[in-house]
Amino acid sequence: xxxxxxxxxxxxxxxxxxSGIAGEQGSPSAVTPTAVPxxxxxxxxxxxxxxxxxxxxxxxxxxxxxxxxxxITTDEELGSGVIYDRAGHIxxxxxxxxxxxxxxxxxxxxxxxxxxxxxxxxxxxxxxVIKLTDPPRRLHPATFGDSSRVAVGQIVLAMGNPLxxxxxxTQGIVSAVGRSVTEGQGGATIGNMVQTSAAINPGNSGxxxxxxSGQVVGIPTLAARDPRLGSGPAPGIGFAIPAATVRRLAxxxxxxxxxxxxxxxxxxxxxxxxLGEEFRPAGASVVRVVPEGPADSAGIRPGDLIVRxxxxxxxxxxxxxxALAGHEPGDTVRVEVExxxxxRTFRVTLGEA
Numbered sequence: 001x002x003x004x005x006x007x008x009x010x011x012x013x014x015x016x017x018x019s020g021i022a023g024e025q026g027s028p029s030a031v032t033p034t035a036v037p038x039x040x041x042x043x044x045x046x047x048x049x050x051x052x053x054x055x056x057x058x059x060x061x062x063x064x065x066x067x068x069x070x071x072i073t074t075d076e077e078l079g080s081g082v083i084y085d086r087a088g089h090i091x092x093x094x095x096x097x098x099x100x101x102x103x104x105x106x107x108x109x110x111x112x113x114x115x116x117x118x119x120x121x122x123x124x125x126x127x128x129v130i131k132l133t134d135p136p137r138r139l140h141p142a143t144f145g146d147s148s149r150v151a152v153g154q155i156v157l158a159m160g161n162p163l164x165x166x167x168x169x170t171q172g173i174v175s176a177v178g179r180s181v182t183e184g185q186g187g188a189t190i191g192n193m194v195q196t197s198a199a200i201n202p203g204n205s206g207x208x209x210x211x212x213s214g215q216v217v218g219i220p221t222l223a224a225r226d227p228r229l230g231s232g233p234a235p236g237i238g239f240a241i242p243a244a245t246v247r248r249l250a251x252x253x254x255x256x257x258x259x260x261x262x263x264x265x266x267x268x269x270x271x272x273x274x275l276g277e278e279f280r281p282a283g284a285s286v287v288r289v290v291p292e293g294p295a296d297s298a299g300i301r302p303g304d305l306i307v308r309x310x311x312x313x314x315x316x317x318x319x320x321x322x323a324l325a326g327h328e329p330g331d332t333v334r335v336e337v338e339x340x341x342x343x344r345t346f347r348v349t350l351g352e353a
Contacts, residue, residue: 068142080207088135092206120253145215147242160207172198191325200238268293
């Protein structure tokens with residue numbers, strides 16, 4: 001899958017024979033550096049170092065969380081998932097299940113593949129839940145953290161099955177939060193994503209992004225590709241769906257068999273991309289306005305060309321979706337449109353998709 005984000009194109013972290021993971025985070029426990037005693041000649045062995053304590057923390061997190069990460073196999077692809085509860089529910093990406101209903105699941109702890117069936121897939125946020133048909137007694141559900149406490153600079157580990165290499169772990173930091181990104185042409189636009197420098201390779205989709213407290217803070221979903229490198233990756237740019245979104249949507253899918261309250265903001269319009277000079281995208285043209293919806297109530301009409309939402313330029317329908325993805329129903333935004341050669345600005349209170 002390819003899509004543009006600034007100068008980068010995004011691709012889902014899934015490929016034939018591969019899988020991946022991500023999670024959501026709470027605040028990691030502090031690691032206190034300890035000074036190393038100097039050579040004072042008293043024969044006292046050196047004390048623990050900061051590097052040694054950090055290494056032990058990494059090893060402990062991997063030991064605690066990796067048993068919660070699984071490999072999901074369809075008749076076409078491999079992907080990753082995270083054990084959600086002891087009943088055998090597993091969260092993953094919708095593009096990992098890819099319309100299939102039956103799967104083989106391999107636990108990180110080994111053993112024969114287990115059968116699983118689809119509970120629900122919600123393509124709009126690229127999340128899905130599957131369930132083991134005969135879950136073993138000793139499942140190891142992951143602990144999902146508080147993604148609102150994820151901060152730039154926090155150390156995170158990505159666990160999954162990149163390029164078919166099961167139970168792989170990469171490390172990095174949280175590079176940014178609150179990103180809105182789109183999966184390929186016509187793919188899902190997902191808001192509030194966690195950007196990380198931890199390597200997200202094909203096959204990492206659906207895995208776990210974990211903090212140093214052993215909490216899943218996101219589900220790794222996308223890796224970036226630099227268009228200047230053709231199909232080559234843009235190193236150190238990956239994206240994960242935050243744990244709060246995973247918990248909210250997965251809980252609905254488990255309880256109701258589908259998402260009943262997506263919590264996604266909507267403008268209440270149908271739009272299409274309009275091309276301007278040199279056939280370049282020039283805005284999102286309003287084709288239809290939902291009667292008595294947010295845009296209609298604010299005064300936006302069919303034929304208006306949306307060119308900006310708050311401070312975000314809108315050149316096409318993808319950029320419009322990305323501008324709205326970072327908002328919640330009830331938020332008020334400024335929508336700038338072109339109408340009959342004039343520019344007008346409307347204040348719109350967003351509704352729910």
